[in-house]
Amino acid sequence: MSYSNAHWRRVGEETRRMVAEVPLYRDRRSPPADPAEVDKWLAAVPPVGKRELRRGFPKSLVRENQDLHAAMRNEQVTLLATSGTTADRLQVIWEWSWWDPQEREAMRLNARIAKSMAGPEFREAVLTTPACGGGTCHFGSQTAEERRIDGMLFFNESADPTHWTDSECERMLREWREFAPRGVEADPAYLAIFARAALARGVRLPSPEFITLTYETTTRAMRRDIARAFDAPVFQLYGATEAGVLFMECEHGALHPNERHGHVDLVPLPGRGRLARVLVTTLGRAWMPLLRYDIGDVVRVAESRTCACGLVSDGPLLERVEGRQSDCTTVDGEVVTPLMLDDAIHAALGIRATLEQWQLAGDTLLVVDPASATSAAAAAEAVGALLAQRLRGERVAAIAPEASGKYRLVKR
Ligand SMILES: [Zn+2]
Numbered sequence: 001m002s003y004s005n006a007h008w009r010r011v012g013e014e015t016r017r018m019v020a021e022v023p024l025y026r027d028r029r030s031p032p033a034d035p036a037e038v039d040k041w042l043a044a045v046p047p048v049g050k051r052e053l054r055r056g057f058p059k060s061l062v063r064e065n066q067d068l069h070a071a072m073r074n075e076q077v078t079l080l081a082t083s084g085t086t087a088d089r090l091q092v093i094w095e096w097s098w099w100d101p102q103e104r105e106a107m108r109l110n111a112r113i114a115k116s117m118a119g120p121e122f123r124e125a126v127l128t129t130p131a132c133g134g135g136t137c138h139f140g141s142q143t144a145e146e147r148r149i150d151g152m153l154f155f156n157e158s159a160d161p162t163h164w165t166d167s168e169c170e171r172m173l174r175e176w177r178e179f180a181p182r183g184v185e186a187d188p189a190y191l192a193i194f195a196r197a198a199l200a201r202g203v204r205l206p207s208p209e210f211i212t213l214t215y216e217t218t219t220r221a222m223r224r225d226i227a228r229a230f231d232a233p234v235f236q237l238y239g240a241t242e243a244g245v246l247f248m249e250c251e252h253g254a255l256h257p258n259e260r261h262g263h264v265d266l267v268p269l270p271g272r273g274r275l276a277r278v279l280v281t282t283l284g285r286a287w288m289p290l291l292r293y294d295i296g297d298v299v300r301v302a303e304s305r306t307c308a309c310g311l312v313s314d315g316p317l318l319e320r321v322e323g324r325q326s327d328c329t330t331v332d333g334e335v336v337t338p339l340m341l342d343d344a345i346h347a348a349l350g351i352r353a354t355l356e357q358w359q360l361a362g363d364t365l366l367v368v369d370p371a372s373a374t375s376a377a378a379a380a381e382a383v384g385a386l387l388a389q390r391l392r393g394e395r396v397a398a399i400a401p402e403a404s405g406k407y408r409l410v411k412r
Helices: 005-021 035-044 050-054 068-073 096-108 111-118 166-179 188-201 220-229 338-349 375-387
Strands: 078-081 091-094 124-127 152-154 183-186 210-213 234-240 244-249 255-257 262-268 275-282 293-301 318-324 329-331 334-336 357-361 364-368 392-395
Touching: 005 035, 005 275, 035 262, 096 111, 096 234, 096 244, 111 183, 111 210, 124 166, 124 188, 166 188, 183 188, 188 210, 188 220, 210 220, 220 234, 220 338, 234 318, 244 262, 244 275, 255 318, 262 293, 318 338, 329 375, 338 357, 338 375, 364 375, 375 392
Parallel strands: 124 152, 124 183, 183 210, 210 234, 364 392
Antiparallel strands: 078 091, 234 244, 244 255, 262 275, 275 293, 293 318, 329 334, 357 364
């Protein structure tokens, strides 16, 4: 372990308060006084998952000295639901004064983004489900002015970008041109659809100085089409509404931990792939602190702890975020992740692939590929070989998102 003594002291102090004050953690043993022993203690603390957070919410997560109703009346916190699928959906005690600084600090771990954010007239736009942009809701018809908060413009008003109408696309394209964002935060599926809409219309949009992708797993096809439409560097920002931003991708492609705001334990999964589950213990958070919370994703740990970008992190670096753990399959002792299926599809189709979207639904691989009638079968064969399973490829016109507005790669 390469964490500093100061880091462990802080983890010890904060978790001691969690155990003493938060009903959900009251039966945990208190951490040892010696910071050098906190590591071992933490590893033995039972993880909590979404189910535990849901049970007894919000009371089980409110510290004994806190008054939730007063905090809500004072608009210090709000209760909001995350935008996962039904099984994943969570309610969260959400505090803007916590969220905003930890997200900005995570973004600044990337030197290029830090420079852009420090520049004059920095302005950011957000393209995601209307339900999950910064804890506010943007459904329905609002003016661009009504969708602007703290200098950020929220483009989207519709929960189903598969069926964005021409007029919605044109409104967003126009707003993008007029606003000319310096930074863009986007759901990769949404931005890829938006990029294709711009390309299909021959519209050249002003390129931002950077794009961060978050909210769901990024496939190769999404990255390809975003890169075609925008001459901007694209970085992964990995986090969750209930846990904050955990990792930020740097200019050299490594994901660095946002470790002033959370301690992450990576629990290795079977196989040779350096895959791990992510358990997070939040730091510096007054409301809804998390102690060994299993975020439900699988990540690939980087081979090295050092990075050419020069940013020194105490904790481990990630190579990429592989997808949801419930979407993984174990074949011959090896965990196969959604992004490994995506790798196999693109290895089979080659660099000229025109496939836009895929979804594994039971024993059928659905493929959206307007330019090719044969890619569905080839993609299904590649995925079937990886999963040791017979799959049928089916070319479809569209794949709909879940009710939450998020797309799923694997559906059982
Ligand atoms: Zn780096």
